[in-house]
Amino acid sequence: MMRSRVLVIALLVVLAACGSRGTITVDPAARGVGTIETIFVGTTRSYDAATGEFGSSRSSKLSLAKYDISIPPDRNPGEIRWPKEGRAPDPTRDFVTTSAVLYPDAKGFERDLHRAIASKPPQERTVVLFVHGFNNTFAEGLYRMAQLVHDLDMPGIAVHYSWPSAAKPLGYVHDKDSALYGRDGFEKLFNDIVAAGADKIIVVGHSMGSQLLVESLRQMDIRNPANLKRHLGGVVLLSPDIDVEVFRSQAATFTNLPEPFFIFTSNKDKALRLSSFITMEPNRLGNMPDGSQLAGLNIQVIDTTAFSTGSGHFNVATSPELIALLGKMDAVQAAFNQDQAGRPGILTGLVLTARGATDIVLKPVEGLNDALQQ
Numbered sequence: 001m002m003r004s005r006v007l008v009i010a011l012l013v014v015l016a017a018c019g020s021r022g023t024i025t026v027d028p029a030a031r032g033v034g035t036i037e038t039i040f041v042g043t044t045r046s047y048d049a050a051t052g053e054f055g056s057s058r059s060s061k062l063s064l065a066k067y068d069i070s071i072p073p074d075r076n077p078g079e080i081r082w083p084k085e086g087r088a089p090d091p092t093r094d095f096v097t098t099s100a101v102l103y104p105d106a107k108g109f110e111r112d113l114h115r116a117i118a119s120k121p122p123q124e125r126t127v128v129l130f131v132h133g134f135n136n137t138f139a140e141g142l143y144r145m146a147q148l149v150h151d152l153d154m155p156g157i158a159v160h161y162s163w164p165s166a167a168k169p170l171g172y173v174h175d176k177d178s179a180l181y182g183r184d185g186f187e188k189l190f191n192d193i194v195a196a197g198a199d200k201i202i203v204v205g206h207s208m209g210s211q212l213l214v215e216s217l218r219q220m221d222i223r224n225p226a227n228l229k230r231h232l233g234g235v236v237l238l239s240p241d242i243d244v245e246v247f248r249s250q251a252a253t254f255t256n257l258p259e260p261f262f263i264f265t266s267n268k269d270k271a272l273r274l275s276s277f278i279t280m281e282p283n284r285l286g287n288m289p290d291g292s293q294l295a296g297l298n299i300q301v302i303d304t305t306a307f308s309t310g311s312g313h314f315n316v317a318t319s320p321e322l323i324a325l326l327g328k329m330d331a332v333q334a335a336f337n338q339d340q341a342g343r344p345g346i347l348t349g350l351v352l353t354a355r356g357a358t359d360i361v362l363k364p365v366e367g368l369n370d371a372l373q374q
Contacts, residue, residue, distance in 0.1 A: 022082035024053055024100070024139045027070075030091035031098040034070030037146040040113055041065040042189035043162035044182050045138055047102075054138040058164045058178060062185045064109035064192070066101040069146035077151045080143050095143050106192050113196035116157050126156040126233055127198040129190065133207025134175050134241065137167040156202075159193060161186050163212060179212040186216040190231075200233030210240030210285070214250050217258065225255040235261045239286040244293050247285050251297055259298055263291075267305045 043063050045054035054063065074093045075081060083089035089096045103109040117125050130148065132141030145160040163182030166174045193201055205213030217235070220228045235258045240247075251257055265286050283289070291301035 022080075022095075022137065022139045022143065023051075024067075024097050024142070025083045025089050025094070026098070026100060027089050027091060027096045028098050030070040030089065030096040031068070033091035034072045034096070035150060036098060037069050037071055037149050037158065038116065039067050039069060039142060039145050039149070040109070040116070040157070040159040041067060041142065041162060042109075042159065042185065042192065043138065043164075044185035045162055045164045054162065056137075056164055056166045058181055062188045062192075064103040064106060064189075066103075066109070066112060067097055067142060067146075068099045069143060070096045070098050071146060071150045072096075078147070080147050095146070106195070110192060110196040113157065113159075113193065113198075117197050120156065124155040125199060127159055127193050127201045128154055128156050129159045129161060129193065129201055129203045131161045131163070131186065131203070131205040131209035131213050132165070133205075133209045133239070134165065134172065135167055135169055136162075136165045138162050140167075141165075157198075159189070161189050161209075163209070165208075175208055176211075179208050180215065182212050183216045183219055186212060187220055190216075190220065194227075194231050198231065201231055202233045202236070204236040204238065205240065206238040207286070208241045210237040211242050213237070214240075214242065214247065218250050218253055221254050228258075229256060232258050234258065237263045237285070239264065239266065240284070242285040244283060244285050244288060248294070248297075251299075257298055261297075261299045263294075263299060263301050265301060265303050265305075266307075267303070 041064065043054050043065070044059050044061075045063070046057040046059040047053075047063060048055050070091055072081065072091055072093050072095065081094050083094045083096065101112075103112075113127075117127070128149075130145045132144065136144075141162050142160055145158060148154065149158045161182075163185065164178045165171070166178070168174075190201060190203075203213055203217070205211075213235070214237070217228065217232070240263060242250075263285060265288055267287055267289060283293075288294075288301070290303075291299070294301065
């Protein structure tokens with residue numbers, strides 16, 4: 001019993017250290033220093049007028065906003081640096097917000113989002129809708145989205161859905177309830193994006209946000225499967241904190257399982273190891289040993305274990321090597337298997353080369369690094 005308590009405490013310490021606590025710092029002057037990434041936001045967090053930020057309390061109202069985030073030039077891929085407390089931000093090193101717009105209603109949000117979509121070439125008018133995971137503040141989820149957009153050179157328009165996480169390592173149960181609470185807000189945001197003129201929406205969920213995402217899509221499919229099929233461009237789950245049997249049950253209820261559908265996993269994910277301990281289940285969807293448990297489903301399972309460092313809970317966003325790999329997936333695909341016909345995927349050139357629950361193991365191998373350098 002004592003050994004189990006020590007294990008839980010140790011893993012909680014790891015989780016607490018897996019990301020810096022950060023708040024939004026506004027500095028319009030940073031616009032001339034860093035690269036600006038515009039992130040549209042929908043959130044069911046309550047707004048604190050005193051601090052000017054969205055907190056951890058739940059709100060029945062979906063708030064809509066837009067943030068311009070300056071990505072500093074002096075940083076490594078996957079890295080987010082926060083301004084030090086009590087010091088002026090250094091836009092050459094720190095992530096800084098250059099402007100923030102809070103919309104009084106959906107009309108202004110839809111108008112600006114429509115303009116952003118229309119400003120893109122036809123082939124880049126897809127909207128990427130990201131849902132953050134467990135133990136995230138509003139600022140952390142927002143800045144992580146900006147980092148992902150920048151480092152992966154994502155085309156299209158970025159929208160972030162921020163649900164009311166407690167942002168505490170011991171808030172696991174609260175966050176699971178909040179993820180369920182956030183389903184209606186996600187659906188409303190999805191429909192607001194459609195109303196703004198988006199043709200296709202790619203949805204990306206991380207950790208516990210994947211549970212919220214799949215549950216929301218399942219709810220939407222029950223209500224209006226034709227609408228969901230018309231506008232959903234694909235699904236990506238990053239380190240999903242979902243029970244495998246629950247996921248199979250969720251997938252079975254869809255009129256048509258969304259395609260393409262990608263799941264990024266890691267066998268060295270410490271956060272999901274803790275989740276498995278808490279739930280008394282041997283594996284979560286994001287740390288399955290292989291894709292055999294999803295046999296019969298049109299899903300691509302991509303193992304990123306070789307790129308795991310630290311908690312190993314967000315390899316796609318934090319590993320410079322994996323970021324580089326995903327940024328040149330056309331070359332990677334050729335290195336994997338040149339003679340299999342594929343079709344375009346959804347993360348910067350990723351190609352789906354087979355049907356069914358098919359494993360792709362990503363790891364640095366001889367010949368692959370050379371392909372990436374070309």
